[in-house]
Amino acid sequence: MGKVATGQQIIKWFEQFAPKHLAMDGDPIGLHVGTLNKKVNKVMVTLDVLENVVDEAIEQNVDLIIAHHPLLFKPLKQVSPDQEKGRIVQKLLAHDIAVYAAHTNLDVAEGGVNDAMTMALGLKPDSVLVETGKETLYKLAVYVPKTHEDTVREALGNAGAGHIGEYSHCMFQTAGTGSFKPLEGSTPYLGSHGEIEYVEEVKIETIVTESTSHSVMEAMKDAHPYEEVAYDLYKLENEGPSYGIGRLATLEEPMTLKEFAEHVKTSFQVPALRAVGDMEKVVKKVAVLGGDGNKYISVAKKKGADVFITGDLYFHVAHDALGMGLNVIDPGHHVEKVMKEVVSEYLKRTFDKHSITTEVIESNAHTEPFQFL
Structure with a gap:
């Protein structure tokens, strides 16, 4: 059975696609209005946050707007309903709609x-x-029971680990014996409480970029059978992809x-x-x-x-x-509207993967300021 995501969960997943560190210096990305500490039944993706977009969001009972162009590109000196920006902020707060902007980080992101x-x-x-810039590289080493070696290795590669040049799923495995003692309160996959268990395990080592690290770690833990996963993640001096x-x-x-x-x-x-x-x-x-x-x-x-x-x-x-x-x-400039489909499709795939029922829609409000005669 599915569940509704919180704003924090949604942005955590979204930032795996368009990480904040990719943004240009001084770019006002992130949360602009409202809170992410709430359940989100409906997300709307838009290029711009104009008043007609906000009116559309209100009509559609939207809880969170994800935009490409920042609403507050310049700081407001006052919030007044006599000015468009003031009315926008007032409407957003009155209807508990949060606004999050992904600008140059979404420009830079792979697939952005x-x-x-x-x-x-x-x-x-x-x-x-x-x-x-260049991606920071990390070495991930995870210890896996031999029975789940292929499952974990495939999950890591599919999540983006082990990409070197034009090759994917690049990893190295070494066999060994792992040991642990399940304590009271644990629910071990193998072994009994109070007794040391010895297991044939494989150490899988691979390369992870900063941008993919969160999704890789998530995939690793989902695929791993153990309640507590033993792994190492450390920064490398190797030069990452630009x-x-x-x-x-x-x-x-x-x-x-x-x-x-x-x-x-x-x-x-x-x-x-x-x-x-x-x-x-x-x-x-x-x-x-x-x-x-x-x-x-x-x-x-x-x-x-x-x-x-x-x-x-x-x-x-x-x-x-x-x-x-x-x-x-x-x-x-308005051709950047292609981002609406890109972001909405990414969110839908992510929600499906995590059995999330939160709905994703694209704004239909017209935000192109120019008319052609």
Whole structure:
């Protein structure tokens, strides 16, 4: 029988997908309004937290909003119903709706906004556009009875442990004998109270990244038969994989800039877009960065991109792009709405895995500020 999750549980699971440490310095991510210390019957995923989104949440009896764009990007000097932000906060508090924001950490996360935008174009990301950090690596060693060696090893690999380059499930096993004495109050899988038990065990060692460590540990404990799992987890000096914002990808078949611009327009379902460059120029290598990517045009050029897809392109930056021979396509900032499906599907899978009955919905409220005439 399923159960309702708390806000704390939901955000704990969500942050395994988009860890806070991936966020850029100064980015106001996390809880903005309300409390997570409550049961959540319904979660709504949205790009923006505007007043119409909050009204929709109230109508849908939502308990928690997970947004990409922070509601309180700048601190409020006052909370007044005479101003939109004040009304939003007032409505949220009055209806006990919490708001949590995942901004640049969701941009950077594997499978997050930038990956989703790239894949929406039918492309497979090759690498990050701008490296913002490297994952910390840990060594996990867990002691498992030989009868459950395969089960635990498979659970670890499926949760993300043992990924080295283009290989997964990389692990090392050594056999030995484990011993323990179950004390009063314990419910041992093997052995009897007060007697030392000797068991044929296997020590499984593998690599874990900081981002996957929580899900790996959870999977390990779920798959392990013992009431108390014996394991070691320690930090390594090995250099971990890099992470960052934006993605680079390669078209299977080159297109002209005009053809590719039409493809972008169709893929993101936008009524119009802006393009900079020679419409007949052939493009093959693509850089993608959701939101405002103006300061990264030089990086896109340096990384060999023929065309850079980003939003909020400034007039003079467009001139700079022309001058350096970089084609740019601006489909708008609002195309980041692809995050709604990504996050909602992740939450649904996670809830199903844990037998959680909390409902997940995507906001249908219109938050694109521009109209195309």
